[in-house]
Amino acid sequence: MDSVFWQSLPAVKAGHVFTYNLKTCYLSDAYALDKQLDEIVAAFFLLTIMALMIVFRIIR
Incomplete structure (x- = not known):
């Protein structure tokens, strides 16, 4: 995630990225998937919620 390519993506620049930790989420049993x-x-x-706050100008 520190690569130049990753940092150049528009979504990353805008902070619109959700990272997912594969080390803690690699199991596929029912409990883990839940x-x-x-x-x-x-x-x-x-x-x-953040998007709605921006739309309604609660945060900038």
Whole structure:
């Protein structure tokens, strides 16, 4: 993630990237998948709230 290519991507420059830790999320049993989904949903929710705050000019 420190490569020049990665840093040049528009989404990375704008801070619109969610990184996913493969070291903690590599198992595929039902419990692990449930926890991984929780993490993804939480990140999506946070990004959605931030986008709405920008749209409604609560933050800049």
